[in-house]
Amino acid sequence: MTTTVGGQPWRPYQDAPLLTASMTLGPGHADDVDERALREYLGALVAVRGAPVHVAVAFNAVFFGYDLAEGGYVGGPVDLDSFPVVTFGKTTDALPVGAMVSIVAGSQPLFAEVVYKEGAHPQLGVDGHVPSWLSGAPAGATGPHSPLADTATPVLTERLVCDFDAFGQGIAAARDRLDRFRARGRWLDADGHLLLEARYASAEAAELDDITFYAAYLLGPARDRLLSFAAPQPLLSMLTDSAGTDQVEQALLGLLATIRAALHATAGVRMWRSYAFTETSLAERLAADGALGGEDLRHVASVFARAPDRGRRFASPGPQVTYTAVGPRLRQFSGAEAALRGLGYPAVMCHANTVIADYLAEHARIGVLASASHVRLDDAWQGGGVWRTERPAGPYSGISRLQALGLGWLESQTGQQRAAPSDEAGPDLDTELDHPDETQLLGITDSQLYWVVPLRLVHLLEGRCPLPKPVVEEMASSGLAKPACGGLRMILRHEGVELLPDEATQDGIALDVDVAAARGRLGGIAWPLELLPGVKVTFVWQRGAVVLSASTRLMDAPVELDGVTYDHEYDPRIVTRDAAPGSALRARASGGPLSLAERILRAVRRYGWLADDGTAVLETFRLASTVYGPTAGATAQEALWPVLERLLGRGDLRAALIDRGPDGLLCYPPTSGVPGSIEIVAWVPRPTVSTSRNPQVPATLRPGLSGYVSTQNVRWFLRKIDGTAGTEAQAAFDEQARRHGYAPRQLPPGYTFVREHTRIRRW
Numbered sequence: 001m002t003t004t005v006g007g008q009p010w011r012p013y014q015d016a017p018l019l020t021a022s023m024t025l026g027p028g029h030a031d032d033v034d035e036r037a038l039r040e041y042l043g044a045l046v047a048v049r050g051a052p053v054h055v056a057v058a059f060n061a062v063f064f065g066y067d068l069a070e071g072g073y074v075g076g077p078v079d080l081d082s083f084p085v086v087t088f089g090k091t092t093d094a095l096p097v098g099a100m101v102s103i104v105a106g107s108q109p110l111f112a113e114v115v116y117k118e119g120a121h122p123q124l125g126v127d128g129h130v131p132s133w134l135s136g137a138p139a140g141a142t143g144p145h146s147p148l149a150d151t152a153t154p155v156l157t158e159r160l161v162c163d164f165d166a167f168g169q170g171i172a173a174a175r176d177r178l179d180r181f182r183a184r185g186r187w188l189d190a191d192g193h194l195l196l197e198a199r200y201a202s203a204e205a206a207e208l209d210d211i212t213f214y215a216a217y218l219l220g221p222a223r224d225r226l227l228s229f230a231a232p233q234p235l236l237s238m239l240t241d242s243a244g245t246d247q248v249e250q251a252l253l254g255l256l257a258t259i260r261a262a263l264h265a266t267a268g269v270r271m272w273r274s275y276a277f278t279e280t281s282l283a284e285r286l287a288a289d290g291a292l293g294g295e296d297l298r299h300v301a302s303v304f305a306r307a308p309d310r311g312r313r314f315a316s317p318g319p320q321v322t323y324t325a326v327g328p329r330l331r332q333f334s335g336a337e338a339a340l341r342g343l344g345y346p347a348v349m350c351h352a353n354t355v356i357a358d359y360l361a362e363h364a365r366i367g368v369l370a371s372a373s374h375v376r377l378d379d380a381w382q383g384g385g386v387w388r389t390e391r392p393a394g395p396y397s398g399i400s401r402l403q404a405l406g407l408g409w410l411e412s413q414t415g416q417q418r419a420a421p422s423d424e425a426g427p428d429l430d431t432e433l434d435h436p437d438e439t440q441l442l443g444i445t446d447s448q449l450y451w452v453v454p455l456r457l458v459h460l461l462e463g464r465c466p467l468p469k470p471v472v473e474e475m476a477s478s479g480l481a482k483p484a485c486g487g488l489r490m491i492l493r494h495e496g497v498e499l500l501p502d503e504a505t506q507d508g509i510a511l512d513v514d515v516a517a518a519r520g521r522l523g524g525i526a527w528p529l530e531l532l533p534g535v536k537v538t539f540v541w542q543r544g545a546v547v548l549s550a551s552t553r554l555m556d557a558p559v560e561l562d563g564v565t566y567d568h569e570y571d572p573r574i575v576t577r578d579a580a581p582g583s584a585l586r587a588r589a590s591g592g593p594l595s596l597a598e599r600i601l602r603a604v605r606r607y608g609w610l611a612d613d614g615t616a617v618l619e620t621f622r623l624a625s626t627v628y629g630p631t632a633g634a635t636a637q638e639a640l641w642p643v644l645e646r647l648l649g650r651g652d653l654r655a656a657l658i659d660r661g662p663d664g665l666l667c668y669p670p671t672s673g674v675p676g677s678i679e680i681v682a683w684v685p686r687p688t689v690s691t692s693r694n695p696q697v698p699a700t701l702r703p704g705l706s707g708y709v710s711t712q713n714v715r716w717f718l719r720k721i722d723g724t725a726g727t728e729a730q731a732a733f734d735e736q737a738r739r740h741g742y743a744p745r746q747l748p749p750g751y752t753f754v755r756e757h758t759r760i761r762r763w
Helices: 021-025 032-048 055-065 175-184 210-219 245-265 279-287 294-305 326-330 344-363 407-412 457-462 469-477 572-578 596-607 620-628 634-649 727-739
Strands: 091-093 100-103 110-119 155-163 194-199 269-272 275-278 320-325 374-379 386-391 440-444 448-454 464-466 488-493 505-514 519-523 536-542 547-551 554-561 564-568 616-619 654-658 678-683 717-720 751-754
Touching: 021 032, 021 245, 032 055, 032 245, 032 269, 032 275, 055 110, 055 210, 055 245, 110 344, 210 245, 245 269, 245 554, 269 279, 269 344, 275 279, 275 344, 279 294, 279 344, 294 326, 294 344, 294 386, 320 326, 326 344, 344 374, 374 407, 386 407, 448 469, 457 464, 469 505, 469 519, 469 536, 572 596, 596 616, 596 620, 596 634, 596 678, 616 620, 620 634, 620 678
Parallel strands: 091 194, 488 547
Antiparallel strands: 100 110, 110 155, 155 194, 269 275, 320 386, 374 386, 440 448, 448 536, 464 519, 488 505, 505 519, 536 547, 554 564, 616 678, 654 678, 717 751
16 A cells, blocks of 8 residues: 555545444554555645644544545545534534534524634633633633532533634635624634634533544544445444444444554654644744744743743742733734634644643753743643643652643642642662652542552562552542551553553552651552563542552553653653663673763663653763762773763763753753853663563453454455446445445445455565
8 A cells, every 4th residue: 555646645445445343453564564654645635725624524524524625524424414413603413523413503504623622611701811729720620619500411612713614615614704603703713713602412512522522422423424435444344244233333443543642753753742733833833923823922932931920929829820821922023813723723823832841841941941930831731731830849740741631620629739749658679769759649539549650670579559648648548558548459551562461450459658748558469570760650540439449541652761661651760760770671791890981871771860861961070989989089080081082972961051940950961052160970861662562562452352353354345437337346335234234325426345355465
């Protein structure tokens, strides 16, 4: 399969389908040729679409057949009459990004594809200021210290950006007609967007991430389109005839994960959350001088990074915290209206958030800026993204700044504050070292708590795990720490790995707590051998229950670091510490003591200051005493230089002159361009994308699909032809319909049926 035919992009119904049965298993299962073809098409799609391409929109393009040459969907299962009807300003069933809709617009509807969506709560300030309780608020929230509205079907105000050109020139709305609608503000708002009161089936549905919500939509209201026999590669053609509802769901999730991973791996493409845009488009914006060009976006980033100051004379004592929404804030720039109109809005949102994230990555050290402020994304959905600025930096600076914690909402509720990263009391492999224990409390609801722990080597070896302070308090108050309790049951899921029964379900997990100090840990855990130090484990505990669930999460693509392949999400700082030379992870074929070079690397990695990405920095004057001990003299220092020079020469370590910031932290990497006065050596991790997963991770990552994925090289599909299909093709199409439980149906005009076959590659 190739993406181009005669130099032209892949065309649905004319070229062989891009999707293959093995892609239903998730990323990394299709062969290299097919995955490369998918990436090349997606790269071309992102370049030509008028807005950043969401994973759901990318799925639509590949699955339903978006023809790049025609500039739209070319038929197949895309039936305009089947689209849900929506009306501007009215209450309607919630729609995901990727939904195809018919918008009421006078005598003729507007047909469009939803390409972007965000919250548009009426309390978003026109200057971008957001009430703290609104940031991360769940469906049904009405204000601080207020109970959630008791409704089975919550309604949220949402902004939907639609592509009116998605279905080709014959259906696209005329520009002057759209301009009239914008001016009148009747069928669309002044920006040409669709504002809706979106009704969700449940509070749980309103909290789903956008990709999961789209999958639920395809499996529900849009199921007929998903299972249509007229798709370029019908989903049922990729499964065996015995596949049922569960297998269809798993296959859909696998395809979405494959496409998401392909977008991340596509050359020239950047991602802001689930949206893909070209690096060229961002570079062009940053180079532009007009409204919302590079100067404006860099100004927004610097403003977000400043310490909040709402009048020092009357400022309340303690940390100062503000919440700012990107969308309303950008509207304050002169001339911004034109840039935020139509499909320009999602492009600006993605670019602006990316510029802010890049600014923080460049200027923050351990999450803290030179102003002693900490800036992080707190709500990824409301108002284009809500950023939280706090001075002085609080306990969240060590947590990834792009992990939206919803602190505004949680801290507005009595007794529902998040815990700071805490160190665990107890024995350590090297008690003098500062290991980066960071138990991250992600949320507390009325019924459950959930948190993340990146496992250290000591946890794996000793079968234990630290707990956040609020979890300790809740479990202790539930009586789970009493001897009479008999211990907890832990249900463990190591994604992609088939665990032994006594590893998957473990009874008698001990809860060891110090209530006075609010410290505690789980003990007696049999961690699987496949778990590597640094891998993040997510825990979920229902209040009062004796059962605890724990799970890991596979990354879109595995990475290789220090000769070890990491398939699951991990904390690079723990890998820096616990995988240093001389650790239990670094087996030595020869045995014996470490070489001097290894001892230098170990000293930097184990005793150096740690950055978020796992970089370890050590002042050069401390190197000799760290390697040889506190009594090392000038002779020891001189003995290190030849070996240190070799390490620097081959890139194992880096040297620099840096300074300390106002907060006393080392400023690495140097950003001012002016050499500092402190000489340091640094170890910088260099993870690379791995072409294969660990052998412990089996090829089939979705057990629900085992035995149901077609092994045929190419399954049946439809192809465009000039004229009418023959009776043999019609009969074969009828037979496929009957095999899947459908009544015989007529082939669409202009299409023929292609039987399953083995593809022959021509190089």
